[in-house]
Amino acid sequence: QVRLVESGGGAVQAGDTLRLSCAASGRTDSVFATAWFRQAPGKEREYVAAITWSGARADYADSVKARFTISRDYATKTVYLQMTAPKPEDTAVYYCADAGEAGDFRLAREYDTWGQGTQVTVSS
Numbered sequence: 001q002v003r004l005v006e007s008g009g010g011a012v013q014a015g016d017t018l019r020l021s022c023a024a025s026g027r028t029d030s031v032f033a034t035a036w037f038r039q040a041p042g043k044e045r046e047y048v049a050a051i052t053w054s055g056a057r058a059d060y061a062d063s064v065k066a067r068f069t070i071s072r073d074y075a076t077k078t079v080y081l082q083m084t085a086p087k088p089e090d091t092a093v094y095y096c097a098d099a100g101e102a103g104d105f106r107l108a109r110e111y112d113t114w115g116q117g118t119q120v121t122v123s124s
Helices: none
Strands: 003-007 010-013 017-025 033-039 046-052 058-060 068-073 078-084 092-099 118-123
Touching: 003 092, 017 033, 017 092, 017 118, 033 078, 046 068, 046 078, 058 068, 078 092
Parallel strands: 010 118
Antiparallel strands: 003 017, 017 078, 033 046, 033 092, 046 058, 068 078, 092 118
């Protein structure tokens, strides 16, 4: 069974750079894709980005495209989310999640393992 732990969140200024990490433990060979979602206070959980196990495909929400980059390090079983030029509207708790089967990357219901989340606060 896979366990996910996020880290790297914090308080930053708009325009700074921040990198979130999602470290996996346990059996990861059955993972199809890993994604980042986020949830701001009073809002629904929102898709951010996803990457397939092979790394051959990465997908982004329009709101973060060209600013955020998702990547995977197989040696450390870690998926990263590089946040470049974050904006105050990026403030949220960020969660990583694994999907064991192929499906729609952008739907939270496709993911069966979730981390506990890491808070990101961006001030102007």
